[in-house]
Amino acid sequence: MAEPISQSVAPAEGLVGRWRQRKRPQGEGMDYLISTEKRFVMVYLPVALFLIVLLFPFYWMGLTSIKPNVELIDQSNPWWVRNPTLAHYYKLIFETDYPWWMLNTMIVSVAATLLSVAASVMAAYAVVRVRFKGSDTVGGLIFLAYLVPPSILFIPLALIVFQYGLFDSPLALILTYPTILIPFCTWLLMGYFKSIPYELEECALIDGAGRWQILTKIILPLAIPGLLSAGIFAFTLCWNEFIYALTFISSSENKTVPVAVLSELVEGDVYHWGALMAGALLGSLPVALVYSFFVDHYVSSMTGAVKE
Amino acid sequence: MATLAKQSARFELPWWSWTRLKNNRNLIGLWFMIPAAVFLIFFLTYPLGLGIWLSFTDTKIGRSGVFIGLENFIWLWDDPIFWLSVFNTFLYTIVASIVKFGLGLYLAIVLNNSMPFKAIIRAIILLPFIVPTVLSAIAFWWIYDSQFSIISWSLTRLGLIDGYINFLGDPENARASVIIANIWRGIPFVAITLLAGLQTIPPSLYEAATIDGANRWQMFRSVTFPMLTPIIAVVMTFSVLFTFTDFQLIYAVTRGGPLNATHLMATLSFQRAIVGGSLGEGAAIATAMIPFLLAAILFSWFGLQRRKWQQGGSDD
Numbered sequence: 001m002a003e004p005i006s007q008s009v010a011p012a013e014g015l016v017g018r019w020r021q022r023k024r025p026q027g028e029g030m031d032y033l034i035s036t037e038k039r040f041v042m043v044y045l046p047v048a049l050f051l052i053v054l055l056f057p058f059y060w061m062g063l064t065s066i067k068p069n070v071e072l073i074d075q076s077n078p079w080w081v082r083n084p085t086l087a088h089y090y091k092l093i094f095e096t097d098y099p100w101w102m103l104n105t106m107i108v109s110v111a112a113t114l115l116s117v118a119a120s121v122m123a124a125y126a127v128v129r130v131r132f133k134g135s136d137t138v139g140g141l142i143f144l145a146y147l148v149p150p151s152i153l154f155i156p157l158a159l160i161v162f163q164y165g166l167f168d169s170p171l172a173l174i175l176t177y178p179t180i181l182i183p184f185c186t187w188l189l190m191g192y193f194k195s196i197p198y199e200l201e202e203c204a205l206i207d208g209a210g211r212w213q214i215l216t217k218i219i220l221p222l223a224i225p226g227l228l229s230a231g232i233f234a235f236t237l238c239w240n241e242f243i244y245a246l247t248f249i250s251s252s253e254n255k256t257v258p259v260a261v262l263s264e265l266v267e268g269d270v271y272h273w274g275a276l277m278a279g280a281l282l283g284s285l286p287v288a289l290v291y292s293f294f295v296d297h298y299v300s301s302m303t304g305a306v307k308e
Numbered sequence: 309m310a311t312l313a314k315q316s317a318r319f320e321l322p323w324w325s326w327t328r329l330k331n332n333r334n335l336i337g338l339w340f341m342i343p344a345a346v347f348l349i350f351f352l353t354y355p356l357g358l359g360i361w362l363s364f365t366d367t368k369i370g371r372s373g374v375f376i377g378l379e380n381f382i383w384l385w386d387d388p389i390f391w392l393s394v395f396n397t398f399l400y401t402i403v404a405s406i407v408k409f410g411l412g413l414y415l416a417i418v419l420n421n422s423m424p425f426k427a428i429i430r431a432i433i434l435l436p437f438i439v440p441t442v443l444s445a446i447a448f449w450w451i452y453d454s455q456f457s458i459i460s461w462s463l464t465r466l467g468l469i470d471g472y473i474n475f476l477g478d479p480e481n482a483r484a485s486v487i488i489a490n491i492w493r494g495i496p497f498v499a500i501t502l503l504a505g506l507q508t509i510p511p512s513l514y515e516a517a518t519i520d521g522a523n524r525w526q527m528f529r530s531v532t533f534p535m536l537t538p539i540i541a542v543v544m545t546f547s548v549l550f551t552f553t554d555f556q557l558i559y560a561v562t563r564g565g566p567l568n569a570t571h572l573m574a575t576l577s578f579q580r581a582i583v584g585g586s587l588g589e590g591a592a593i594a595t596a597m598i599p600f601l602l603a604a605i606l607f608s609w610f611g612l613q614r615r616k617w618q619q620g621g622s623d624d
Contacts, residue, residue: 079462152595
């Protein structure tokens with residue numbers, strides 16, 4: 001809607017008109033009212049500053065991870081590296097259990113995500129479309145469950161995990177992570193299911209389809225974007241989870257990346273900063289990759305969960 | 309026609325017949341709810357209750373305890389470290405939330421302008437939120453190193469300070485350091501969610517305000533902020549809730565030190581219950597967090613109510 005306004009304000013008459021039109025930023029809304037200099041101070045400069053501050057720790061991680069140990073502790077300019085080396089990465093991958101930790105985290109995250117999405121699809125469908133007695137209450141309770149933080153659950157859960165004989169097993173994490181994920185995924189999917197026209201379902205009911213058939217053959221194919229969003233967000237939450245993994249897992253080869261990097265790469269008082277940074281960077285890579293492929297789904301799930 | 313058929317079916321078949329059970333909403337709903345309910349009851353509701361029960365017992369790791377009434381809470385009441393952790397939790401939550409809100413809202417408003425590569429910039433800004441907290445906390449741990457901190461190095465070279473800053477060794481500095489790290493991680497969440505809220509505000513309102521001669525600040529005061537209030541309420545409730553119960557960042561950077569100066573209630577309860585072995589006492593600290601969480605949840609609920617009212621009724 002910017003185009004017609006800016007053109008009506010400055011019709012392209014000759015060279016001057018065309019120049020004036022070129023100077024106007026091709027934006028939306030009423031952006032044409034702001035001059036370029038003002039835009040620079042009010043928009044580009046703050047964005048650049050925010051980007052620098054938000055990205056600096058990543059630069060610092062990457063830089064440290066390729067610095068040889070000598071350069072880490074001499075008093076030379078720390079902002080740059082003179083002899084880049086991959087020694088820290090080599091050490092991490094071949095001399096520690098790092099590949100195992102990655103594999104553990106991957107297995108736990110994928111399994112917990114699949115379990116949660118499956119359970120959430122059924123719950124969300126029941127609350128939104130089956131409309132059983134008390135479905136509104138159940139919906140409210142699920143939202144409340146979202147607000148119960150792991151920090152107040154880990155002590156009793158540790159006891160339960162121990163009683164069930166799950167201590168130090170990936171299964172303990174696979175079964176407890178869904179308590180964080182199901183409320184969120186259900187809430188998100190409820191929003192998606194509501195947006196699917198009810199008439200489709202009525203048609204199927206008249207044709208003699210059962211509820212299960214309606215869910216799998218009509219609702220799910222239409223809700224694939226929602227499923228992707230919920231799954232991706234759940235996956236990153238799993239990868240990020242720390243307190244349960246720290247409490248329920250004790251042996252090195254069963255640990256997840258966030259816990260292992262913190263506890264296994266520090267020997268006594270000796271901090272192997274290069275290896276720590278390499279571990280942190282590599283550990284962030286899978287979520288960053290998943291995120292970069294599905295940015296829009298991720299953002300929509302994050303904002304959707306807030307807006308619903 | 310349809311109601312007639314339904315009624316006749318109801319008269320013909322008893323309630324336990326397969327056809328009627330198959331079409332009973334409540335029964336279908338129950339079946340569909342079972343997987344989620346099993347998880348949430350066994351691993352959320354039950355532990356929540358068990359945690360409160362534990363806080364009234366003297367359970368230790370490897371020894372089941374007996375009911376001791378309020379003894380844990382009385383013990384905590386006289387424990388200066390517990391009160392220090394409560395103070396820290398509030399300081400951490402209030403300062404971090406306010407700054408996150410201020411900077412996050414500012415960033416959202418700036419990003420709401422048109423600019424080249426907007427989608428990519430938005431994606432990059434969310435990165436600190438995506439990366440596992442512990443892993444970025446390790447980066448901050450290294451940035452705050454007492455000998456090799458890049459901040460100290462740069463500031464001394466610029467001639468702004470004489471000696472290296474003892475970021476994590478001094479109580480005041482340590483608190484400021486972890487709060488800054490938390491803000492760094494929290495800004496993207498606030499900014500991107502508020503940006504989504506900003507994009508739902510109809511441009512016609514701004515056009516009308518411009519015609520009425522409003523300046524930028526007036527537009528923000530009278531258009532942007534009121535339209536954004538409901539979403540701000542929800543976003544900030546989440547932000548406060550997650551900051552209040554934060555554990556990872558503190559555990560990774562300071563472990564509650566120096567001299568317990570950065571212990572939050574969550575890290576103290578971990579320290580007492582898992583490291584120290586007194587599950588009962590740790591559970592009591594966790595239980596003490598519940599009233600504050602309830603207050604935050606009520607706040608969120610009223611935020612949602614207001615949303616309904618603002619949109620003129622039904623938004624189920």
